[in-house]
Amino acid sequence: MKTFLNRTWWSLLIRGILSIIFGIIAFSLSGITLISLLILFAIYAIADGISAIAVSLQHKKTSENWNFMLVIGIVSMAVGILTLIYPALSAVYLVIFMGFRALFNGILELIAAIRLRKEIENEAWLALNGIISMLFGLWVIVNPGAGALALIWLIAAYSVTIGFILIILAFKARSWSKQLLI
Template identity: 30%
Template sequence: MRFSTSTGLMWRGILAIVIGIVAVAWPGITIGAFVLMFAVYAFLNAGMELALMTASRRAGPVVGRLLLAVINIAAGVLAIVWPGLTALVLVIMVAVWAFIAGIAEVVLAFGRGETAGQRAMLALTGLVSLAFAVVLAFRPDVGAVVLAQVFGLFSIVSGISALVAAANLHTHGGQPHTSSPAQAH
């Protein structure tokens, strides 16, 4: 069975919408899934480090890769044993990222060569990022739920976009529909 691009987009859109609805309706499940995905990633990364370690011919890389594998295994175990702490660390990392990004955007707003509109947008975006960082820092419990729900909303919008693209491809015989100025006249 061969899937067309439009069929693939349709299924991707449906999956994204379902995941989005679950994330919005049950953010706790989504947070748990993020923690579990991190644990799986850590274990897979540990396995890769061990595989790369066996391919090394020198002692230095072997010791370094073994240390990285042990750290990854420990991180995976900690994520499973203390999922709440892992979710808290994830929220704090996002808060730090939002704070740094917010500062950078506010600083860029005062840079040379920007139009007044660009400056206003950079400043506004920076201030929103800073406010988001403050909320996450002072209320990480609420921040985790908000992150899960924002992810859910993003998934729903992304899924709808994929369904629209699939319908567009299906309607136009598998070719993306684009209009050019020549076609408009």
């Protein structure tokens, strides 16, 4: 798993940058309509999914843990595509899609952090990312009636926070190459 993350550190970096861009756009466009937010989210989720799937398939033969990234990518793309296909669904359902995506990704990231605890230092960044994702996902699922527009700031803050954590993790994973050579 450590070798897999080291080889794919750039994917974490790209996912982090995409997440921060999404968050900044959501913050800066405070008058954004719900449909615009959902389209923006769908594009982000699809791009994130494509990135994760590409990395997993690239390392299918070289890593036994490639399937985690594949599952994350498929779920992310599915949520993005469903959001684009069914815009007529009520905002509550679309916000719940976002919540389930965050919850599912968080669970997989926490599992990965637990599996890596004996292989790497500072696996807490991955665990923190997973815990924040799970808490955000649960909150959104439990409180969909809070209103999707009221969630824009929370979604933006979550996206920026996760983006920074992914970028930190990317550079940590990149630095592992020195440890792997020893």
